[in-house]
Amino acid sequence: MTQPIIQLKGFDKFFGDFAALSQVDLDIKTGEFFSLLGPSGCGKTTLLRSIAGFETPSAGSLYIDGKTMEGVPANKRPTNMVFQSYAIFPHMSVAENVAYGLKARRLPKAEITTRVAEAIAMVGLEGFGGRASHALSGGQRQRVALARALVLKPRVLLLDEPLSALDKKLREQMQSELRRLQRAVGITFVLVTHDQEEALTMSDRIAVMFDGKIAQVATPQALYGQPCSRRVANFIGMMNFLDAKILSTSGDTVEVDVQSLGKLSLSLSQATGGIEGCNSAGVRPEMLTILTGSQTAEREIEAVVSEVFYYGDMTYYDVRLPFKEEPITITMRNTAGRTVLAVGENARVGWSASSLLLLR
């Protein structure tokens, strides 16, 4: 196994009495696109700034490339950062911005010129080198910030919500471009985001954070398919929750009593965060179907449509199950011939025991 490029062990960061990070253990692999995902204020930026060297840990240690970073200032670390505000130097041209780090390293002029031109081309800003940087658009500033960091060929590129200031269309374009860029340069990217969709589409692996702690580290599919807790499941995509009571476990099977669905026997692997303390069953909206006509499913339950949200390609239904106050959500693809149900109609909901997750 190759050694992780970034390694945090028992990392704590206090601001006064407030623990912005507590007991963070994290390994980031060389060359991966890693995302830190979590709600506002959970400590993502603090973690990123700690790796960059702008925050010193209150306890614990950080290794980059196997070397301890204790006492190593930001300007001596093999990391570079793309700031949320981009932090483009307003009094310098695009090329001067990109050349800044190379000049700090006192490289020969000729080398600086070629590397700056390469970097500017790499982010698609050919011909913009002489532009004054305060006259750039948001997307262009972002590219300059990327070029300025990547031209130094860091071991790790840290990005703090680099796309949050862009409009939706540009954001989607930059998402795929960032991914392409990361594959091209092979540098480890650590991206901070609070947008779960962004994290899912771009990352090799994702760390979900809550309240300064890491809740789960996994690939996008694992995170979506096997969340370790209700909180993670709720943060990544949508999930319906039903009260569940563990009756007994024997070997690989678990007997549970699930609200509305009754007594079931599930596999132990469906308790994705461990069976300990599980008190709810979760099911993704797309794992349920509304059956029409002669369609049948492994299991069926009668429900009443309480709300319909029509999105064109999809319809989101809120339906009420017997013995459950809160309606659950079902998403259905609007394939040819499928009629959209109206509020108040009865619906036959098809489900399967294997699509349930047991969570705490």
Add this chain to the structure above:
Amino acid sequence: MLGRGHFFKWYMGIFLVFLYAPAILLPVFAFNDSSVVSFPLKGFTTKWFAVLQTTDSLHVAVRNSLMIAVTTAIFSTLFGVLAARASTRFSFPGRRSIMGFIMLPMVLPEIIIGVSLLVVIIQMGFELSLWSIILGHILICTPFCIAILSSAFMNLDQSLEEASFDLGQTRWNTFWLVILPLVMPGIVASLLIAFTISLDEFIIAFFLAGTEPTLPVYIWGQLRFPQKLPSLMALGTILLVLSISLLLIADYFRRRGVRKTGIENSGGFL
């Protein structure tokens, strides 16, 4: 019937007349061909300006004033940079009250500063010299410089500094390559303001002058001689034009700084 708006308009009109009419009289009489400063005007002349050219004692006073103003501007701006940098970047216990005390001379009557400095300097056994005036002027100019420079430093995005550091530059070079160029307009504005304040400050200069008068002190001395009045009007005209120009230049630089750092324009003198 006069509405409230009308009343306010009249009020402003009268206020502006009282504020600027005396100043306008300066150039009017400076070019008036009569040794008596009174209406009706006699005719156009530039001879009062010629008189200024041949008055040696005036030249000494001008040289003193320029020396004091330049030195004051440099030192108070330097102190201003240090204080503004410290107050916007670092938080330390008692920061607010310390800044409050530093800003106090802005509202303290100059006569108090003048008298107290005089007492201190004499008590300590120093001779009164141009340097004692410089000391007093630095004291009153520094708060203005801090006010101007604080806004320049505050407008600076802190992540620019971090970005420079992150890109491998040292803190020292970051100051020279990133911070200083971006606050330069503020520094120029601060230099000009301090220069202007020092140039026409009278009370402190009068108390601490010793044997070497500054320009305002010289002018005050000359007011005893009625025949000198028209040439003083000419001198006043030059000072008026100079002061207004400097203020305009200072504000131009402040605005340019605002534009460069891309922050909304707020405040300012003009």
